[in-house]
Amino acid sequence: MTMIQKAMETVAKVLPVSTLDPRIGADGAVGKPMSRIDGPLKVAGAARFAAEVPLPNLALASLVYSTIARGRILRIDSRAAKRVAGVIAVLTHENCPKMAPPPSFMLDPNGIAMSELAVMQDDEVRWNGQGVAVVIAETHEIADHAASLIHVDYERMEPTLEFERALSNAQVPQKILGQPSEVKVGDADAAFTAAPIRIDQIYRTPREFNSAMEPHATTAQWNSDGTLTLYDSQQYLLPSRHTIAKAYGLAEEKVRIIAPFVGGAFGSKGVCDHHFHCIAAARLVGRPVRLVLSRKGVYWLTSGRTLTKQRVALGARPDGTLAALIHTGSIPVASRNSFMEPFSFVTRFMYAADTLTTSQTFVPINIVPTGAMRAPGEAPGNFALECAIDELAVATGIDPVELRRRLEPEKEPASGKSFSSRNLNEAYRRGAERFGWKDRNLTPGSKRQGEWLIGHGVASASHSYVRLPCSARIRIKANGRVLVQTAAQEMGMGTATVQVRHAAERLGVSVDQVTFKYGDTSLPKCPLAGGSNQTASVVAAVRAASDVLIEELLKHVSEDSPLAGIKSDAVVARDGGLYRIDDSSRGETYISILKRSGKDRIQCEADAPPASELLKYSMHSYGAQFCEVRVNAVTGEIRVSRWVGSFDTGRILNAKTAASQFKGGIVMGIGQALTEDAMFDERNGRFMNRSLAEYHVPVHFDVPEIEVMWNDIPDPNTPLGLKGIGEIGITGVAAAIANAIYNGTGKRIRDLPITLDKILLA
Ligand code: MOS
Numbered sequence: 045m046t047m048i049q050k051a052m053e054t055v056a057k058v059l060p061v062s063t064l065d066p067r068i069g070a071d072g073a074v075g076k077p078m079s080r081i082d083g084p085l086k087v088a089g090a091a092r093f094a095a096e097v098p099l100p101n102l103a104l105a106s107l108v109y110s111t112i113a114r115g116r117i118l119r120i121d122s123r124a125a126k127r128v129a130g131v132i133a134v135l136t137h138e139n140c141p142k143m144a145p146p147p148s149f150m151l152d153p154n155g156i157a158m159s160e161l162a163v164m165q166d167d168e169v170r171w172n173g174q175g176v177a178v179v180i181a182e183t184h185e186i187a188d189h190a191a192s193l194i195h196v197d198y199e200r201m202e203p204t205l206e207f208e209r210a211l212s213n214a215q216v217p218q219k220i221l222g223q224p225s226e227v228k229v230g231d232a233d234a235a236f237t238a239a240p241i242r243i244d245q246i247y248r249t250p251r252e253f254n255s256a257m258e259p260h261a262t263t264a265q266w267n268s269d270g271t272l273t274l275y276d277s278q279q280y281l282l283p284s285r286h287t288i289a290k291a292y293g294l295a296e297e298k299v300r301i302i303a304p305f306v307g308g309a310f311g312s313k314g315v316c317d318h319h320f321h322c323i324a325a326a327r328l329v330g331r332p333v334r335l336v337l338s339r340k341g342v343y344w345l346t347s348g349r350t351l352t353k354q355r356v357a358l359g360a361r362p363d364g365t366l367a368a369l370i371h372t373g374s375i376p377v378a379s380r381n382s383f384m385e386p387f388s389f390v391t392r393f394m395y396a397a398d399t400l401t402t403s404q405t406f407v408p409i410n411i412v413p414t415g416a417m418r419a420p421g422e423a424p425g426n427f428a429l430e431c432a433i434d435e436l437a438v439a440t441g442i443d444p445v446e447l448r449r450r451l452e453p454e455k456e457p458a459s460g461k462s463f464s465s466r467n468l469n470e471a472y473r474r475g476a477e478r479f480g481w482k483d484r485n486l487t488p489g490s491k492r493q494g495e496w497l498i499g500h501g502v503a504s505a506s507h508s509y510v511r512l513p514c515s516a517r518i519r520i521k522a523n524g525r526v527l528v529q530t531a532a533q534e535m536g537m538g539t540a541t542v543q544v545r546h547a548a549e550r551l552g553v554s555v556d557q558v559t560f561k562y563g564d565t566s567l568p569k570c571p572l573a574g575g576s577n578q579t580a581s582v583v584a585a586v587r588a589a590s591d592v593l594i595e596e597l598l599k600h601v602s603e604d605s606p607l608a609g610i611k612s613d614a615v616v617a618r619d620g621g622l623y624r625i626d627d628s629s630r631g632e633t634y635i636s637i638l639k640r641s642g643k644d645r646i647q648c649e650a651d652a653p654p655a656s657e658l659l660k661y662s663m664h665s666y667g668a669q670f671c672e673v674r675v676n677a678v679t680g681e682i683r684v685s686r687w688v689g690s691f692d693t694g695r696i697l698n699a700k701t702a703a704s705q706f707k708g709g710i711v712m713g714i715g716q717a718l719t720e721d722a723m724f725d726e727r728n729g730r731f732m733n734r735s736l737a738e739y740h741v742p743v744h745f746d747v748p749e750i751e752v753m754w755n756d757i758p759d760p761n762t763p764l765g766l767k768g769i770g771e772i773g774i775t776g777v778a779a780a781i782a783n784a785i786y787n788g789t790g791k792r793i794r795d796l797p798i799t800l801d802k803i804l805l806a
Pocket residue numbers: 279309310311312416417418419420573574575576771
């Protein structure tokens with residue numbers, strides 16, 4: 045049976061949420077597998093990405109990176125570069141158009157800059173790899189060549205680069221993502237000390253680079269009316285517009301960002317320095333300028349994930365229940381970095397404990413500002429917590445699945461809120477059955493085939509649910525076609541596909557009758573594609589707009605229409621029109637309603653209702669990751685050989701794209717577990733790996749057949765019963781692998797990535 049057939053089998057059990065949403069029935073198309081509507085465009089090469097938009101008079105830019113980690117620029121010698129035929133100009137801090145510090149993610153609710161510092165406005169160097177000059181030329185190749193001829197003299201200053209040494213100056217953040225940086229319930233230190241079983245370990249996760257297939261690219265054009273247009277690779281359209289507009293003192297309407305296709309982003313495609321380099325270059329030369337980052341540029345200039353050093357301490361009783369749960373630690377960030385990896389948050393809702401402490405600190409060092417990467421906080425934080433729980437399972441002799449069942453909290457431990465829905469046990473039950481957990485290896489290091497030790501591991505997955513303010517506009521045209529508009533982002537998740545089908549079912553038309561217009565800041569407001577919020581946010585807005593639209597259509601029916609005088613709650617939308625519930629043979633098509641009312645279109649725009657569910661409930665997606673690994677007893681080589689991911693993520697809207705999301709997250713988690721390591725040279729502050737040949741993401745040979753499944757139990761308090769699924773796939777993966785490696789070899793590695801040298805030396 046293929047994975048898709050399995051997915052369909054699961055989807056057949058979609059439960060009704062009709063009390064929540066009368067226009068989307070339990071037997072509707074929403075949920076069933078549907079291929080991506082943008083697939084043919086991408087396969088044919090017809091989808092135009094940010095670096096592919098043709099523009100007249102376009103100039104190309106290339107960056108010069110600093111070679112010191114901290115200091116001042118004394119002199120930039122660009123004479124040789126300027127002599128190259130085809131070079132138009134060289135941008136440096138000496139001739140850079142003015143900008144204000146960009147509104148940052150932390151200080152401005154609509155800001156998205158990862159750093160609070162203006163770009164190229166002074167001679168200061170803050171990290172090794174910072175952009176210090178931009179060459180603008182007639183071609184990309186000329187710009188690259190000329191950039192290599194630029195010579196920069198620096199006054200060097202003593203940088204802060206060593207995290208462990210800087211730790212003595214650790215600071216407590218005021219807030220992390222709007223939440224307190226410390227949460228305490230009871231006296232966890234005292235309870236830990238008094239507990240009969242104590243697990244107390246340090247876990248480490250490395251820096252990681254966001255390695256989307258499409259490197260960051262932007263094209264900036266200043267128009268004659270003073271407006272700015274960006275063709276950009278972008279997942280935070282409106283926050284980015286706000287950030288850029290503010291930095292240049294422009295009204296938001298004067299900035300337009302267009303990003304219909306994005307080749308992956310993972311959290312890194314907001315506003316980074318290269319945007320300002322490109323916009324400033326375009327202003328300087330009075331032409332549209334394109335800046336496409338090399339992989340090195342992506343790694344040195346855009347935001348990746350910071351490293352973490354975490355302590356998890358569990359004070360337990362012999363039955364596994366927790367008297368104390370402590371999760372603390374620290375991260376290095378750039379100075380004035382606006383993003384704090386919230387690794388301790390997962391421990392605030394995951395497990396029941398009599399007492400709880402989570403807190404985290406940071407230390408500023410000289411490094412590119414770090415930011416979001418798929419499941420920020422939860423991916424590294426879950427590794428520490430879920431390994432610790434496995435260590436407790438070993439210490440108590442309790443099956444790790446059973447232990448987690450015993451630790452299920454009734455309410456969210458940190459806040460006391462009720463869970464909106466939490467069916468983690470059901471995900472464990474179904475996943476364990478599919479994986480064959482009962483046949484797992486019970487004695488660490490005892491199952492061997494030739495040179496290969498075989499181990500089985502499990503870990504919980506989780507990700508928070510979020511819904512943000514969103515508007516949608518829906519138009520029905522005289523020909524019966526439906527146009528749905530909102531400034532959503534599609535970075536490869538299946539956004540457009542899910543929303544087209546959702547709107548089609550809601551309005552009772554076929555999917556090929558619906559066009560979804562997104563990826564443009566000129567459209568109705570939509571939140572960023574981040575935090576796995578977008579589907580819920582857009583679904584709620586499309587529902588609101590279509591409800592208004594149906595009322596509007598009913599206002600336009602003729603007096604002799606079978607719909608005359610009928611209220612919107614007395615009709616169903618089907619077969620391209622509206623039909624009476626009390627007499628399903630009576631109704632009128634949209635084409636007929638528009639024709640008879642003499643309209644060429646009827647259009648409505650509406651806001652989604654506020655996300656009041658988030659105030660009332662603790663809302664998260666959950667999952668259980670099961671894996672088998674094979675570890676070579678001679679070489680230490682690690683191979684993941686089997687995977688089952690079983691998720692509790694509310695209702696699934698498209699079995700096919702959802703399965704891809706889960707599997708993509710699991711593949712990324714395998715990278716986090718075994719290969720990904722952004723190597724920072726603490727002597728000079730330079731990242732040593734600067735291409736995909738040196739920064740290792742999993743390739744096909746590293747990835748086994750991955751099975752994914754889901755409970756499909758709708759959350760009663762969300763639009764359509766759905767929860768976010770974009771990020772949860774990566775969580776639990778590294779811990780499940782580390783736990784399986786322990787089970788296979790008897791070696792507990794608490795330091796990612798788990799490379800063969802660590803196995804051999806353990
Ligand atoms: Mo995600 S790290 O919210 O793109």
